Amino acid sequence: MHSPPTRNDEDRVRLSAVLEFVGRRWIGAILLGLGHGPTRFGEIQRQAPGLSARMLTVRLRELEAAGLVERAVEPTMPVTVRYRLTQQGEDLLRSLQGLADYGRRWGLPAG
Amino acid sequence: MHSPPTRNDEDRVRLSAVLEFVGRRWIGAILLGLGHGPTRFGEIQRQAPGLSARMLTVRLRELEAAGLVERAVEPTMPVTVRYRLTQQGEDLLRSLQGLADYGRRWGLPAG
Numbered sequence: 001m002h003s004p005p006t007r008n009d010e011d012r013v014r015l016s017a018v019l020e021f022v023g024r025r026w027i028g029a030i031l032l033g034l035g036h037g038p039t040r041f042g043e044i045q046r047q048a049p050g051l052s053a054r055m056l057t058v059r060l061r062e063l064e065a066a067g068l069v070e071r072a073v074e075p076t077m078p079v080t081v082r083y084r085l086t087q088q089g090e091d092l093l094r095s096l097q098g099l100a101d102y103g104r105r106w107g108l109p110a111g
Numbered sequence: 112m113h114s115p116p117t118r119n120d121e122d123r124v125r126l127s128a129v130l131e132f133v134g135r136r137w138i139g140a141i142l143l144g145l146g147h148g149p150t151r152f153g154e155i156q157r158q159a160p161g162l163s164a165r166m167l168t169v170r171l172r173e174l175e176a177a178g179l180v181e182r183a184v185e186p187t188m189p190v191t192v193r194y195r196l197t198q199q200g201e202d203l204l205r206s207l208q209g210l211a212d213y214g215r216r217w218g219l220p221a222g
Contacts, residue, residue, distance in 0.1 A: 004146030004204060005211035012158075014214035015207060016139040021220040022210070023134005028127040035115030047123075066220050088217055093115060095213035096126060099133070100116035102206035103125035106199055109132040109177050 021066065022092065026051050026059050031068070031085070031093050038072050038082035068092060132177065133203065137162050137170050142179070142196070142204050149183050149193035179203060 006012045022028060029048040033039060045056050060083060063069035068089035074080040085093060117123045133139060140159040144150060156167055171194060174180035179200035185191040196204060 004143055005208040006143055006146075011211060011215065012140065012143050014219055015143065015211045016137075017219045018210050018214045019134050019139035019207070020136060021134075023130050023132075025131060026127075028130035029123065032115055032117055032123050032126065035117075091216065092213055095209035096130070097116040098206035098209040099129050100122060100126045102203055103129045104122060105202065108125055108128045 022096070024059070024062075026055055027063070028096070030056065030059055030063065031089065031096070034069065034083060034085050034089070035093055038084040040080070040082055044083065063089070133207070135170070135173075137166055138174070139207070141167065141170055141174065142200065142207070145180065145194060145196050145200070146204055149195040151191070151193050155194065174200070 006015050022031075026048060029051065030044060033044040033047040041053075041056065041060075044060075045051055045053060048056075060069060064071070067086055069083050070086050072082045072084055074082070117126050133142075137159060140162065141155060144155040144158040152164075152167065152171075155171075156162055156164060159167075171180060175182070178197055180194050181197050183193045183195055185193070
Protein backbone atom coordinates (compact mmCIF):
# COMPACT_ATOMS: atom_id res chain seq x y z
CA MET A 1 0.00 0.00 0.00
CA HIS A 2 1.59 3.32 -1.07
CA SER A 3 1.62 6.20 1.43
CA PRO A 4 -1.51 8.33 0.98
CA PRO A 5 -1.06 11.71 -0.76
CA THR A 6 -1.62 13.67 2.47
CA ARG A 7 0.70 13.80 5.48
CA ASN A 8 -1.55 15.38 8.12
CA ASP A 9 -5.06 16.60 8.90
CA GLU A 10 -4.34 20.03 7.43
CA ASP A 11 -3.32 18.39 4.15
CA ARG A 12 -6.50 16.31 4.16
CA VAL A 13 -8.74 19.33 4.72
CA ARG A 14 -7.00 21.19 1.90
CA LEU A 15 -7.19 18.27 -0.54
CA SER A 16 -10.87 17.67 0.23
CA ALA A 17 -11.59 21.37 -0.32
CA VAL A 18 -9.64 21.43 -3.61
CA LEU A 19 -11.45 18.30 -4.81
CA GLU A 20 -14.86 19.69 -3.96
CA PHE A 21 -14.04 22.95 -5.76
CA VAL A 22 -12.53 21.39 -8.88
CA GLY A 23 -15.29 18.76 -8.85
CA ARG A 24 -18.05 21.34 -9.21
CA ARG A 25 -20.08 20.73 -12.37
CA TRP A 26 -18.21 22.20 -15.42
CA ILE A 27 -15.17 23.56 -13.51
CA GLY A 28 -12.91 20.84 -14.93
CA ALA A 29 -14.23 21.30 -18.48
CA ILE A 30 -13.71 25.11 -18.28
CA LEU A 31 -10.14 24.78 -16.96
CA LEU A 32 -9.41 22.38 -19.82
CA GLY A 33 -11.03 24.79 -22.27
CA LEU A 34 -8.52 27.45 -21.16
CA GLY A 35 -5.60 25.06 -21.45
CA HIS A 36 -4.42 26.46 -24.77
CA GLY A 37 -4.15 30.12 -23.79
CA PRO A 38 -6.49 33.17 -23.71
CA THR A 39 -9.91 32.10 -24.96
CA ARG A 40 -13.15 33.94 -25.71
CA PHE A 41 -16.42 33.17 -23.86
CA GLY A 42 -18.07 31.58 -26.91
CA GLU A 43 -15.04 29.39 -27.61
CA ILE A 44 -14.97 28.06 -24.02
CA GLN A 45 -18.66 27.25 -24.34
CA ARG A 46 -18.17 25.56 -27.73
CA GLN A 47 -15.61 23.16 -26.22
CA ALA A 48 -18.01 22.07 -23.44
CA PRO A 49 -21.22 20.77 -25.09
CA GLY A 50 -24.18 21.27 -22.73
CA LEU A 51 -22.62 24.17 -20.81
CA SER A 52 -25.09 27.10 -20.76
CA ALA A 53 -24.00 30.73 -21.03
CA ARG A 54 -25.57 31.39 -17.61
CA MET A 55 -23.61 28.54 -15.95
CA LEU A 56 -20.38 29.54 -17.71
CA THR A 57 -20.83 33.10 -16.41
CA VAL A 58 -21.32 31.82 -12.83
CA ARG A 59 -18.33 29.45 -13.02
CA LEU A 60 -16.02 32.06 -14.57
CA ARG A 61 -16.89 34.41 -11.70
CA GLU A 62 -16.05 31.65 -9.18
CA LEU A 63 -12.77 30.89 -11.00
CA GLU A 64 -11.85 34.59 -11.03
CA ALA A 65 -12.72 34.91 -7.31
CA ALA A 66 -10.51 31.87 -6.63
CA GLY A 67 -7.61 33.56 -8.44
CA LEU A 68 -7.50 30.84 -11.12
CA VAL A 69 -8.74 32.83 -14.14
CA GLU A 70 -8.36 36.44 -15.22
CA ARG A 71 -9.74 38.59 -18.03
CA ALA A 72 -7.66 40.08 -20.82
CA VAL A 73 -9.50 43.04 -22.40
CA GLU A 74 -8.30 44.18 -25.83
CA PRO A 75 -9.10 47.80 -26.79
CA THR A 76 -10.85 46.88 -30.04
CA MET A 77 -14.21 48.51 -30.94
CA PRO A 78 -16.17 46.96 -29.31
CA VAL A 79 -13.60 45.62 -26.80
CA THR A 80 -12.60 41.96 -27.03
CA VAL A 81 -12.60 39.98 -23.77
CA ARG A 82 -10.59 36.80 -23.40
CA TYR A 83 -10.23 34.63 -20.34
CA ARG A 84 -6.93 33.07 -19.39
CA LEU A 85 -5.52 30.95 -16.59
CA THR A 86 -3.46 32.75 -13.97
CA GLN A 87 -0.21 31.17 -12.79
CA GLN A 88 -2.23 29.44 -10.05
CA GLY A 89 -4.78 28.27 -12.63
CA GLU A 90 -2.04 26.78 -14.80
CA ASP A 91 -0.62 25.04 -11.74
CA LEU A 92 -4.04 23.56 -10.95
CA LEU A 93 -4.46 22.37 -14.54
CA ARG A 94 -1.04 20.66 -14.43
CA SER A 95 -2.02 19.08 -11.08
CA LEU A 96 -4.90 17.32 -12.84
CA GLN A 97 -2.44 15.26 -14.92
CA GLY A 98 -2.56 12.34 -12.46
CA LEU A 99 -6.36 12.18 -12.66
CA ALA A 100 -6.31 12.50 -16.46
CA ASP A 101 -3.95 9.50 -16.63
CA TYR A 102 -6.17 7.62 -14.15
CA GLY A 103 -9.20 8.36 -16.38
CA ARG A 104 -7.32 6.99 -19.39
CA ARG A 105 -6.49 3.79 -17.49
CA TRP A 106 -9.93 3.12 -16.00
CA GLY A 107 -12.41 5.01 -18.18
CA LEU A 108 -15.61 6.73 -17.01
CA PRO A 109 -16.42 6.12 -13.31
CA ALA A 110 -19.42 3.80 -12.82
CA GLY A 111 -21.83 4.36 -9.92
CA MET B 112 2.09 27.37 -21.15
CA HIS B 113 2.48 23.60 -20.52
CA SER B 114 0.43 21.20 -22.66
CA PRO B 115 -2.94 20.53 -20.98
CA PRO B 116 -3.36 17.14 -19.24
CA THR B 117 -5.78 15.85 -21.89
CA ARG B 118 -4.95 15.03 -25.50
CA ASN B 119 -8.41 14.72 -27.06
CA ASP B 120 -12.15 15.12 -26.45
CA GLU B 121 -12.45 11.58 -25.08
CA ASP B 122 -9.75 12.40 -22.49
CA ARG B 123 -11.58 15.61 -21.55
CA VAL B 124 -14.91 13.84 -21.05
CA ARG B 125 -13.23 11.21 -18.88
CA LEU B 126 -11.32 13.75 -16.77
CA SER B 127 -14.43 15.88 -16.24
CA ALA B 128 -16.38 12.78 -15.18
CA VAL B 129 -13.60 11.66 -12.80
CA LEU B 130 -13.39 15.16 -11.30
CA GLU B 131 -17.13 15.39 -10.77
CA PHE B 132 -17.17 11.94 -9.13
CA VAL B 133 -14.16 12.48 -6.88
CA GLY B 134 -15.38 16.02 -6.13
CA ARG B 135 -18.67 14.83 -4.63
CA ARG B 136 -18.99 15.95 -1.01
CA TRP B 137 -16.95 13.61 1.30
CA ILE B 138 -15.65 11.25 -1.44
CA GLY B 139 -12.12 12.67 -1.14
CA ALA B 140 -12.17 12.51 2.67
CA ILE B 141 -13.38 8.87 2.60
CA LEU B 142 -10.71 7.80 0.08
CA LEU B 143 -8.09 9.43 2.30
CA GLY B 144 -9.58 7.72 5.35
CA LEU B 145 -8.99 4.36 3.63
CA GLY B 146 -5.43 5.27 2.70
CA HIS B 147 -3.85 3.24 5.50
CA GLY B 148 -5.51 -0.10 4.79
CA PRO B 149 -8.76 -1.88 5.76
CA THR B 150 -10.73 0.41 8.05
CA ARG B 151 -13.95 0.05 10.02
CA PHE B 152 -17.01 2.24 9.39
CA GLY B 153 -16.67 4.12 12.69
CA GLU B 154 -12.98 4.79 12.10
CA ILE B 155 -13.63 6.24 8.63
CA GLN B 156 -16.29 8.49 10.16
CA ARG B 157 -13.99 9.55 13.02
CA GLN B 158 -11.37 10.77 10.50
CA ALA B 159 -13.90 12.99 8.70
CA PRO B 160 -15.47 15.35 11.25
CA GLY B 161 -18.99 16.31 10.15
CA LEU B 162 -19.56 13.20 8.03
CA SER B 163 -22.87 11.58 9.10
CA ALA B 164 -23.37 7.81 9.24
CA ARG B 165 -26.16 8.14 6.67
CA MET B 166 -23.93 10.04 4.19
CA LEU B 167 -21.01 7.65 4.76
CA THR B 168 -23.32 4.71 4.00
CA VAL B 169 -24.46 6.38 0.74
CA ARG B 170 -20.90 7.27 -0.34
CA LEU B 171 -19.49 3.81 0.51
CA ARG B 172 -22.22 2.26 -1.66
CA GLU B 173 -21.26 4.62 -4.54
CA LEU B 174 -17.55 3.81 -4.06
CA GLU B 175 -18.31 0.08 -4.06
CA ALA B 176 -20.48 0.43 -7.20
CA ALA B 177 -17.61 2.31 -8.85
CA GLY B 178 -15.23 -0.56 -8.06
CA LEU B 179 -13.08 1.64 -5.81
CA VAL B 180 -13.87 0.13 -2.40
CA GLU B 181 -14.67 -3.39 -1.23
CA ARG B 182 -15.72 -4.98 2.06
CA ALA B 183 -13.61 -7.41 4.02
CA VAL B 184 -15.82 -9.47 6.39
CA GLU B 185 -14.10 -11.24 9.27
CA PRO B 186 -15.95 -14.27 10.76
CA THR B 187 -15.90 -12.95 14.34
CA MET B 188 -19.06 -13.08 16.47
CA PRO B 189 -20.64 -10.75 15.48
CA VAL B 190 -18.82 -10.42 12.16
CA THR B 191 -16.37 -7.53 11.72
CA VAL B 192 -16.69 -5.49 8.51
CA ARG B 193 -13.82 -3.42 7.22
CA TYR B 194 -13.70 -1.37 4.07
CA ARG B 195 -10.60 -1.26 1.89
CA LEU B 196 -9.53 0.29 -1.39
CA THR B 197 -9.46 -1.98 -4.41
CA GLN B 198 -6.48 -1.80 -6.76
CA GLN B 199 -8.43 0.82 -8.76
CA GLY B 200 -9.18 2.73 -5.55
CA GLU B 201 -5.51 2.78 -4.61
CA ASP B 202 -4.66 4.00 -8.10
CA LEU B 203 -7.20 6.83 -7.75
CA LEU B 204 -5.79 7.80 -4.36
CA ARG B 205 -2.27 7.94 -5.78
CA SER B 206 -3.59 10.03 -8.69
CA LEU B 207 -4.66 12.69 -6.18
CA GLN B 208 -1.03 13.37 -5.26
CA GLY B 209 -0.78 16.26 -7.74
CA LEU B 210 -3.82 17.97 -6.25
CA ALA B 211 -2.59 17.35 -2.69
CA ASP B 212 0.70 19.07 -3.59
CA TYR B 213 -1.25 21.90 -5.27
CA GLY B 214 -3.32 22.31 -2.08
CA ARG B 215 -0.11 22.53 -0.03
CA ARG B 216 1.24 25.25 -2.36
CA TRP B 217 -1.90 27.40 -2.58
CA GLY B 218 -4.00 26.53 0.48
CA LEU B 219 -7.80 26.40 0.64
CA PRO B 220 -9.52 27.58 -2.57
CA ALA B 221 -11.24 30.97 -2.18
CA GLY B 222 -14.54 31.69 -3.99
